[in-house]
Amino acid sequence: MSSTFQRLQAQVETPVNDHYTVQLRSVCKVYPQTRFSLLDINLTLRQGDFLFVTGASGAGKTTLMKLIYGAERADRGEVRVAGTNVGLLKGNRLSHLRRKLGVVFQDYKLIPRWTVSENVAFVLRSQGVPKAEIERRLQPTLKLVGLQKRADCFPSQLSGGEQQRASIARAIVGSPKLLLADEPTGNLDQDNALQVLEILKKLNSLGITVVITTHDMGLIQTVKAPVAQLDSGRLQVVPAEQVL
Amino acid sequence: MPSPRFQVPERLKLVSTKLSYLLQETLRGLRRGGWMNWAAISTVTVLLFLLGVSLQTSWQVSGVLNRLGSRFEVAVYLQPETSGQEFQSQIAQFPDVSSIEVIPKEQAWQDLLADLGTTDIVGATEGLGENPLVDALKIQAKSAVAVPSLARQIARLRGVENVQYLDEALKHLTQLNRGFSQISLGIIALLTLTAIAVITTTIRLIVVARNQEIEVMKLVGATTSWIYLPFILQGITFGLVGALISWGLIVVTRQFIQAAFAQQPSFLRALGEGLQLTPWQTMVLPLILVGFGSIVGIIGSLFAVRRFASK
């Protein structure tokens, strides 16, 4: 993963290239109401990369994710995913891009009235996938996150960690190329956190680009991966080797 | 290489997947609507019932008017012992006359008896001694404006007993009909707005209740039409159900009225026949109700999702 770092280091000089899966160039984002700002963010991820994003609470980790999946737009600079400028996408084209992404939301966004199966299948239903295909994909996905026994439970009947894993299942059931996991271990104890991390590493080994935000330094140390640190609105990349 | 034959089922499967999804989601929306569904459906029903009834009435009135005769017609009744044939050529010389039909008193008598429901012509004639009627002429004027002066000219001829034209009566009837149409048009416009408002409210409540779902749908890549089409379909359902109910009500009332007329003496029965719709009108009326209902449903639901969809 040191090659990842070299690329991340060279990011400023790297020309915009459609080859990269994710590319942020001189991105600025300001929330006028809270006077919060991300300043001149540069980041390049290639297919199969694994990156931690860390920073204090309120440092802008979630905002960075939102910029990538198009829930927020950059005020300056550009965010490219698979070569397309996310900030310019609208309507159906944005929808189709999002099908290539899996997002684990910090607040899960599970629908309380639906079972785990329904919540996970919902992604495929929303994309118009046939029923048989949904059935076929559902079980392996739930098994991967260890929730096959909880398939028919409602979110309120799950522990925090199980909810988190349900939201991971939902993020990966559509076979995304890029997985954005916002504090996927936020509510988990050490054992569960490691378990989730194992899942994400496994997905990464299958070629999926994985971005994880966390403020758990212990977690970062268990994986040799580069860390992007958000501080005062700026992003600084620390190579895997230098992570303490 | 798969033959093209095998591609058709695949595509069919996709279409059926989409259709069953839309149907399921629409049903889910309807279940969520609860009693609000009925509020929406009953407003649409009242609207469409009124629309249907006033449309039908205006058709019926013009049907009756047609039966009463054309606005261009002047009826001339001659004095007894005067022959209609003699007058024909004389009247044909008036410039405003477009055509003349002679009705000999024998034919008029038969028609009258038939109208009264008697078939025993000989018996009836004997009862009265002789045919009490006179020869008549039906004259078509070239324009409605010319009718009054033409009538006056003919009335001056010798041998003419009486001249009648329906102009005045028709004018009143037509005005009445027009007034009625305008009032019902006003009410229909108001009811249309009400129906749209009720549908909008009903569907918006459901959209708001499912806001969280919709947000997640957007985030996982559902297209706008995929998200909002079920709501539009729900609106159309309101329109269709309303059209069906109001159509049923209209048919039942019409049959009821016609049955009432059928019990009456024959000349009222003849009027009742004037109330009958042509086959074309009978077919078009439900189509109009369905079309109008769907349009109201679509507009109402579009208003309900518009603000959300554009987000």
Ligand SMILES: Nc1ncnc2c1ncn2[C@@H]1O[C@H](COP(=O)(O)OP(=O)(O)OP(=O)(O)O)[C@@H](O)[C@H]1O
């Ligand atoms: N929609 C918004 N409007 C205004 N300000 C916002 C909005 N969203 C986030 N912010 C502000 O931006 C800052 C960064 O928020 P963000 O959610 O990105 O932080 P974070 O790094 O994910 O924090 P945490 O670790 O607590 O999840 C916060 O100070 C927040 O108040």
Ligand SMILES: [Mg+2]
């Ligand atoms: Mg956050």
